[in-house]
Amino acid sequence: MKGLLxxxxxxxxxxxxxxxxxxxxxxxxxxxxxxxxxDIIEFTFLSSDNEELEIDVNxxxxxxxxxxxxVLPYGTPISALKPSIKxxxxxxxxxxxxxxxxxxxxxNYSVIAEDGTSSDYTVRVRVVASTDQEILLTIFNQxxxxxxxxxxxxxxxxxxxxxxxxxxxxxxxxxxxxxxTILPPEICDLFYLxxxxxxxNMIAEIPRQIEDLSNNLRVLNLGGNQIEIIxxxxxxxxxxxxxxxYTNMLVDIPxxxxxxxxxxxLSLSNNTLETLPSEIFELSKLNSLFINNIELSEVPEEITxxxxxxxxxxxxxxxxxxxxxxxxxxxLTRLDIYNAGIxxxxxxxxxxxxxxxxxxxxxxxxxxxxxxGDLFLLESLLLKTNAIAEIPxxxxxxxxxxxxxxxxxxxxxxxxxxxxxxxxGTEIVADTGVGCM
Numbered sequence: 001m002k003g004l005l006x007x008x009x010x011x012x013x014x015x016x017x018x019x020x021x022x023x024x025x026x027x028x029x030x031x032x033x034x035x036x037x038x039d040i041i042e043f044t045f046l047s048s049d050n051e052e053l054e055i056d057v058n059x060x061x062x063x064x065x066x067x068x069x070x071v072l073p074y075g076t077p078i079s080a081l082k083p084s085i086k087x088x089x090x091x092x093x094x095x096x097x098x099x100x101x102x103x104x105x106x107x108n109y110s111v112i113a114e115d116g117t118s119s120d121y122t123v124r125v126r127v128v129a130s131t132d133q134e135i136l137l138t139i140f141n142q143x144x145x146x147x148x149x150x151x152x153x154x155x156x157x158x159x160x161x162x163x164x165x166x167x168x169x170x171x172x173x174x175x176x177x178x179x180x181t182i183l184p185p186e187i188c189d190l191f192y193l194x195x196x197x198x199x200x201n202m203i204a205e206i207p208r209q210i211e212d213l214s215n216n217l218r219v220l221n222l223g224g225n226q227i228e229i230i231x232x233x234x235x236x237x238x239x240x241x242x243x244x245x246y247t248n249m250l251v252d253i254p255x256x257x258x259x260x261x262x263x264x265x266l267s268l269s270n271n272t273l274e275t276l277p278s279e280i281f282e283l284s285k286l287n288s289l290f291i292n293n294i295e296l297s298e299v300p301e302e303i304t305x306x307x308x309x310x311x312x313x314x315x316x317x318x319x320x321x322x323x324x325x326x327x328x329x330x331x332l333t334r335l336d337i338y339n340a341g342i343x344x345x346x347x348x349x350x351x352x353x354x355x356x357x358x359x360x361x362x363x364x365x366x367x368x369x370x371x372x373g374d375l376f377l378l379e380s381l382l383l384k385t386n387a388i389a390e391i392p393x394x395x396x397x398x399x400x401x402x403x404x405x406x407x408x409x410x411x412x413x414x415x416x417x418x419x420x421x422x423x424x425g426t427e428i429v430a431d432t433g434v435g436c437m
Contacts, residue, residue: 037088038113040121043068049082055192057215059123060236066121068109071212073191074128078103081125090114128189132170133157138186139175147179164195176200176221185209197221199244204228211236223247223267235259246270246290258282269293269313281305292316292336299323307331315339315359327351338362338382345369353377361385361405370394384408384429393417398426405429413437 043059059070072078080100087093094110101107103125111119130138136157140150150160158165164172169192177200187196188209194216203225211233219242227248235256240263247270258279266283268276269292276291281302286309293316303309303325311334312326319340326335327348332355339362349358350371357380358372365386372381373394379402381395388409395404396417404421406414407429414428419436422428 034113034115035088035090036113036115036117038091038111038117038119039063039088040068040085040093040109040111040119041088042084042086043070043123044084045070045072045081046084049084052076052081055215060211060214061121066119068121068123070103070123070125071189071191071215072125072127074131074189076127078125078127083123085109087111088113128191130186130189132190135186135189136160136163136170138184139180142182142184143178143180145179145181147177148175171195171216173197183207188212192216195219198225200224202226206231206234208233210234214238218242220244230254232256238262241265243267246292253277253280255279261285264288266290276300278302284308287311289313290336299325301325304328310334310354312336322346322349324348330354333357333377335359345372347371350374356380356400358382368392368395373397376400379403381405391415391418396421399424401426403427403429406434407431 040061043061045053045057047053047056053076057070057072059068061068079102081103082100083097085093085097091114092112094112103123107123109121109123133155137152140146140148140152148161157163157170162174163170164174170190171192172195173193174197176197180198180201180203183203183206185207188207189212193213196217199221204227206227208231214236217237218239220240221244223244223246225248227245227250232254238259238261240260242265243260243263244267246267250271251274253268253273255277257277260283262285263283264285265288266286267290269290271294273294276294276296278300286306288311289306289309290313292313296314296317298319299314308331309329310331312329312332313336315336315338317340319337322337322342322345327346330351330353332352334357335352335355336359338359342360342363342365345365345368347369349369352375354377355375356377358378359382361382361384363386365383365388368383368388368391370392373392376397377400378398379400381398381401382405384405385408388406388411391406391411391414393415396415401421404426408431411430411434413435416436
């Protein structure tokens with residue numbers, strides 16, 4: 001049987017340990033230490049090995065409790081499933097890895113390290129107990145004041161508003177502003193769910209069963225709710241690429257956020273965060289980060305680790321200046337720092353050569369650094385509500401500009417060359433009476 005460690009082999013391993021130990025005592029030579037690692041690293045049911053499955057299903061592995069948990073779609077038979085198991089290098093597994101197994105009851109798997117020590121894992125397989133329609137009805141019934149607008153007498157859930165169905169599987173729920181106050185645990189049994197949007201409801205708690213969506217969930221929008229705590233199980237959603245938890249009641253972002261290694265888009269804006277964990281800046285695939293209005297007093301140096309960042313929002317924070325660390329983010333195409341007490345635009349802004357949008361409205365700017373005119377790719381330059389008195393002629397170099405907003409400033413007139421940008425399609429927004437000269 002593949003991967004099987006017999007008693008004879010185990011005795012040989014133990015004998016080898018004794019020989020190595022004795023040899024050190026006899027001749028003083030270095031002992032070759034045997035590998036002690038004995039973990040199950042991956043436990044997967046592959047669709048290619050199990051005809052009952054349409055997609056590969058990965059287990060969650062708790063290395064502390066040595067517990068392997070698997071959730072399978074509604075109706076999946078589990079009396080004969082073949083797992084694919086990856087273990088530590090040089091280790092062996094007692095049970096076979098190329099046979100069909102009955103998972104109706106919890107099973108134990110033993111991994112033997114090269115040095116003869118072992119680890120015992122318990123595998124538990126659960127099949128979703130309800131149909132997709134029954135799960136949706138639970139959401140409906142547990143939120144009696146909802147505005148979902150579902151015709152629950154119609155068995156075709158693809159006709160229900162906000163329910164996205166492909167090949168008879170629910171892959172998306174878009175339930176924004178539907179008067180929801182409770183997110184029932186049953187929602188986490190929508191096995192094929194890829195997108196879950198619940199923006200603008202009154203949800204206060206994320207169910208710990210959220211981890212059961214880890215196989216497929218990619219986009220999660222919980223913005224505009226009343227969530228105070230993110231449970232640790234949340235960070236099992238390792239396939240998430242888009243996470244929005246803005247405008248909630250969060251005071252803490254757990255350091256485990258670095259487990260969400262596939263994140264491209266992250267919005268934490270409008271929360272009263274006591275700290276911003278440095279682990280956020282380990283999310284190397286991030287290309288959009290919005291941390292507006294979180295009482296951030298300075299942009300940390302670690303932000304320079306985000307080498308793929310293209311959009312950054314740090315508005316409505318008491319920053320006082322544009323950080324040198326921000327100016328090192330040469331990949332940025334969008335930078336929003338409005339209402340942040342900014343009094344000057346540093347000449348180093350020219351380092352942001354890819355910038356297409358620069359939002360500096362609602363600050364304390366008295367002038368516009370002429371270096372801004374070197375940002376040749378700029379399409380939006382937003383300087384509304386500052387104390388700017390003059391517009392530098394160098395802004396006429398911005399031939400790609402779609403909008404220049406300089407309203408609510410102290411400007412009396414602008415250079416003719418800047419006004420001429422109108423002829424190339426630029427919309428110039430200025431106060432009534434501002435002329436050209």
